[in-house]
Amino acid sequence: MNKDDLYPYMKECAAEAARVARGVPAARFDEPTHCPDWDVRALVNHWVLYTSHGLEHRALRKQLPEELVARDFTAEPDWAEAYAAQLDRAVAAWADPAVWEGELDLGMAVMSAVEIASMIIKEMAVHGWDVATATGQEFHVSEDAARFVLDVVLTHGDIYRQYDGFADPVPVPGDAPAFEQALAASGRDPRQHALGATTGV
Numbered sequence: 001m002n003k004d005d006l007y008p009y010m011k012e013c014a015a016e017a018a019r020v021a022r023g024v025p026a027a028r029f030d031e032p033t034h035c036p037d038w039d040v041r042a043l044v045n046h047w048v049l050y051t052s053h054g055l056e057h058r059a060l061r062k063q064l065p066e067e068l069v070a071r072d073f074t075a076e077p078d079w080a081e082a083y084a085a086q087l088d089r090a091v092a093a094w095a096d097p098a099v100w101e102g103e104l105d106l107g108m109a110v111m112s113a114v115e116i117a118s119m120i121i122k123e124m125a126v127h128g129w130d131v132a133t134a135t136g137q138e139f140h141v142s143e144d145a146a147r148f149v150l151d152v153v154l155t156h157g158d159i160y161r162q163y164d165g166f167a168d169p170v171p172v173p174g175d176a177p178a179f180e181q182a183l184a185a186s187g188r189d190p191r192q193h194a195l196g197a198t199t200g201v
Helices: 003-022 040-060 079-093 113-134 143-162 178-185
Strands: 103-105 110-112
Touching: 003 040, 003 079, 003 113, 003 143, 040 079, 040 113, 103 113, 110 113, 113 143, 113 178, 143 178
Parallel strands: none
Antiparallel strands: 103 110
16 A cells, blocks of 8 residues: 555544544543553553654654653643644645655664554554543544554554554454454454453553
């Protein structure tokens, strides 16, 4: 795949992530999520850091500064609007076809820019679902975007499990929608909305 294939999914998932973020009540930051040991605050901070700031820094071929890694984004009253604005900047940074060329050194691995972009789009959607589910919302993606996320999950699932990013796959019917299959393959039960289930992060 190339920019023309992936960029629409990036824009779609970013817009949906921003919508879900705006629906997160501050009163729920200390509540649990499906991700072990992460409350809503920790989950949102991870989501914001890597899918907006991380996405832009990858485009610019820069490392995330420690100040961003340590920041509690949820401490800012307008964090959701700031996240939406940062997502716009990050997506705009990937509008340049040249950004999709070459490889990026992640420290523990060297991957193509296309692979990195694919994995961050997956993070937008899968962690977007985590945030939505933990706060009484839903995360919606088109069937084409869902099939793309499923492909990313299946392609990189072993790597994520190696670093405890995914739990073991959850069985779902073979005719389940593509996004449910993607969630299940990442160790999440798409039909289980009760918190406390063991899933991946």
